[in-house]
Amino acid sequence: MSVVDRQEWDVVVVGAGGAGLRAAIEARERGARTAVICKSLFGKAHTVMAEGGIAAAMANVNERDSWQVHFRDTMRGGKFLNQWRMAELLAHEAPDRVWELETWGALFDRTKDGRISQRNFGGHEYPRLAHVGDRTGLELIRTLQQEIVVLQQEDFEETGEYESRLKVFQECTVTRILKDGGPSGTGGTPAEGPGRVSGVFAYERESGRFFVLEAPAVVLATGGIGKSFKVTSNSWEYTGDGHALALLAGAPLMNMEFVQFHPTGMAWPPSVKGILVTESVRGDGGVLMNSEGKRFMFDYIPDVFKEKYAESEEEADRWYEDPDNNRRPPELLPRDEVARAINAEVKEGRGSPHGGVFLDVSTRMPAEVIRRRLPSMYHQFKELADVDITAEAMEVGPTCHYVMGGVAVDSDTAAARGVPGLYAAGEVAGGMHGSNRLGGNSLSDLLVFGRRAGWHAAEYAEASAGRRPPVDDSQIDMAAAEALRPFSAEREGEAGPPENAYTLHQELQQAMNDLVGIIRREGEMEQALHKLAELRVRARRAGVEGHRQFNPGWHLALDLRNMLLVSECVARAALERTESRGGHTREDHPTMDRAWRNVSLLCALADPTGGLAATDPARGQIRLTRETTDPIRPDLLALFEKEELVKYLAEEELYE
Ligand code: FAD
Numbered sequence: 001m002s003v004v005d006r007q008e009w010d011v012v013v014v015g016a017g018g019a020g021l022r023a024a025i026e027a028r029e030r031g032a033r034t035a036v037i038c039k040s041l042f043g044k045a046h047t048v049m050a051e052g053g054i055a056a057a058m059a060n061v062n063e064r065d066s067w068q069v070h071f072r073d074t075m076r077g078g079k080f081l082n083q084w085r086m087a088e089l090l091a092h093e094a095p096d097r098v099w100e101l102e103t104w105g106a107l108f109d110r111t112k113d114g115r116i117s118q119r120n121f122g123g124h125e126y127p128r129l130a131h132v133g134d135r136t137g138l139e140l141i142r143t144l145q146q147e148i149v150v151l152q153q154e155d156f157e158e159t160g161e162y163e164s165r166l167k168v169f170q171e172c173t174v175t176r177i178l179k180d181g182g183p184s185g186t187g188g189t190p191a192e193g194p195g196r197v198s199g200v201f202a203y204e205r206e207s208g209r210f211f212v213l214e215a216p217a218v219v220l221a222t223g224g225i226g227k228s229f230k231v232t233s234n235s236w237e238y239t240g241d242g243h244a245l246a247l248l249a250g251a252p253l254m255n256m257e258f259v260q261f262h263p264t265g266m267a268w269p270p271s272v273k274g275i276l277v278t279e280s281v282r283g284d285g286g287v288l289m290n291s292e293g294k295r296f297m298f299d300y301i302p303d304v305f306k307e308k309y310a311e312s313e314e315e316a317d318r319w320y321e322d323p324d325n326n327r328r329p330p331e332l333l334p335r336d337e338v339a340r341a342i343n344a345e346v347k348e349g350r351g352s353p354h355g356g357v358f359l360d361v362s363t364r365m366p367a368e369v370i371r372r373r374l375p376s377m378y379h380q381f382k383e384l385a386d387v388d389i390t391a392e393a394m395e396v397g398p399t400c401h402y403v404m405g406g407v408a409v410d411s412d413t414a415a416a417r418g419v420p421g422l423y424a425a426g427e428v429a430g431g432m433h434g435s436n437r438l439g440g441n442s443l444s445d446l447l448v449f450g451r452r453a454g455w456h457a458a459e460y461a462e463a464s465a466g467r468r469p470p471v472d473d474s475q476i477d478m479a480a481a482e483a484l485r486p487f488s489a490e491r492e493g494e495a496g497p498p499e500n501a502y503t504l505h506q507e508l509q510q511a512m513n514d515l516v517g518i519i520r521r522e523g524e525m526e527q528a529l530h531k532l533a534e535l536r537v538r539a540r541r542a543g544v545e546g547h548r549q550f551n552p553g554w555h556l557a558l559d560l561r562n563m564l565l566v567s568e569c570v571a572r573a574a575l576e577r578t579e580s581r582g583g584h585t586r587e588d589h590p591t592m593d594r595a596w597r598n599v600s601l602l603c604a605l606a607d608p609t610g611g612l613a614a615t616d617p618a619r620g621q622i623r624l625t626r627e628t629t630d631p632i633r634p635d636l637l638a639l640f641e642k643e644e645l646v647k648y649l650a651e652e653e654l655y656e
Helices: 018-029 067-077 084-103 136-159 241-249 296-300 303-308 313-321 335-347 367-373 375-385 441-463 473-487 501-515 522-539 552-576 642-648 651-655
Strands: 005-008 011-014 034-037 166-169 172-179 197-204 210-214 217-220 259-266 287-289 357-360 394-403 422-424 599-605 622-628
Touching: 011 018, 011 197, 011 441, 018 034, 018 136, 018 217, 018 441, 067 084, 084 136, 084 441, 136 166, 136 441, 172 210, 172 241, 172 473, 172 552, 197 217, 197 473, 210 473, 217 241, 217 441, 241 422, 241 552, 241 599, 259 335, 259 375, 287 296, 287 335, 296 335, 303 642, 335 357, 335 394, 367 375, 375 394, 422 441, 473 552, 501 522, 501 552, 522 552, 552 599, 552 622, 642 651
Parallel strands: 005 210, 011 034, 011 217, 034 166, 217 422
Antiparallel strands: 172 197, 197 210, 259 394, 287 357, 357 394, 599 622
């Protein structure tokens, strides 16, 4: 039996980005002894990279804004596939979460009369993004970390120990959720219900040491899956760990076909291809042009948005000064629309020299305004591409940015479906953004649902006091054996030559980029599923050399399991959904189909015991089911004009 360190906590939060930190603060404030565990250094999460801002209807810049308008914009952006209750909660609660950040010390940019400034962003009817230049995520994380230190200081005064009630384990990776109910964790008799969460199994990156954090409640806040695609704005941590951990624990994932390709990533040079160019560039007046110098977005306004967007450059430009009497520029359409338009321009041969299009602010604003409002973009282009954006246009193209699909959760409590004690918040959770997320809505999502996840996890843990689920030793042994497998992969009699985990990563990323990317075709997605099956077999021979102390090759080999699982979810769900909607565009089914409006696709592990070894790796590991979503509440539907609803809702939904 493996001997590993064990510690007892009430709530374990996996991930220290915005969602994880907000959840941890809430759980600790509600009395739960809380551990936060993160794969990278504390403070280095995707949230820190967020640039544009936090969407919240505070109405500071345009008093017509309200939670109802924010709700409407969010549903429109998601093409009405959003879990409407989540969209309602986000729109309602985001302003309070921003003001709360301010009371914790966040320093937002201000309006002339001293209120928190808000900027325009794609799909938001009014200026709505509270921001700190183009470094909003950095301030958000700094503030949440500071609040954690404040709580730790309080604990020190009371208990003499800073980490008695809130402790951070950094550079530690969780590889399995543990559950009660025997070796497979599937629970006992039907009366006992499904296995309950009992803790997490993890390894320390530096030493390779294994350890277990025992807890009745675990919050997943691990972010997204972007590293499964070659061109991405995401960094090395985004290997879909939380998505895979949930699947392996028996919690289904929802709507994984919806992957957001942000329209503007850097197109050149190759070493930085995909790095994000914030939407604030367009929000602040930047325009997209093709190689003929044409502002092409006017040619790509879809019918559903026709009434809201300007038809001429003159009207679009007037909107920046007088938004009440003019319609907004089409550069500010939701991201899926802009990404498809850029893709089409490049395909038609009107792209920039390095396969993107041009994004220009240099002719639109004085140099000092650009440097003040977009400092990170100015430095990013100067240092990485030797381009001065105050004097010339940037070259940009679509980049994999965000996954709308994720763990199916209860809208109010963030509880993962089917696994008592498991919660999910932030990018790892599904449903909130429907088929396409609006910019700025992720940061509000982290704060609103991070808080809710921490709150309900703490309540659940309290209710479990005195009957904490036991940790099953055999599950620890299995988790340890699984993690050590790459060291003996080649000796275990797998037929075929040894494989290199790094090469497999690259092949997987290329396949997902080429075959399940921004424009999808049936034949290509089938090819992708074949490729994934081949990679699964080869991944079993991905051996590593050396020992467990800081061994990046080993970590890459372990990440493969997660990337293969989530990639299969994306490819299978994308093949199943025979329509185009938001972040899912089918060339063979190019239009949105109202019959799919209330259908969600759920991915679960084909082997319900959560084992992967038992499944033939050459066959699929994911089972797909369809689910009808709840009808939208009538008072929320009443916020829309009937003519608009007709474009989205099926006949019977309208009738009801
Ligand atoms: P993250 O912030 O990514 O945190 C994930 C955490 O989980 C990390 O601590 C990681 O180490 C940890 N983790 C992962 N796997 C494991 C594991 N197995 N074990 C232990 N720990 C693990 N959204 C907006 O709303 N506005 C913006 O302006 C904006 N700009 C963006 C700019 C960029 C460049 C990018 C990439 C994204 C941007 N987004 C923006 C999106 C937004 O930043 C992310 O969706 C959001 O930060 C995700 O937060 P999170 O808390 O869910 O995950």
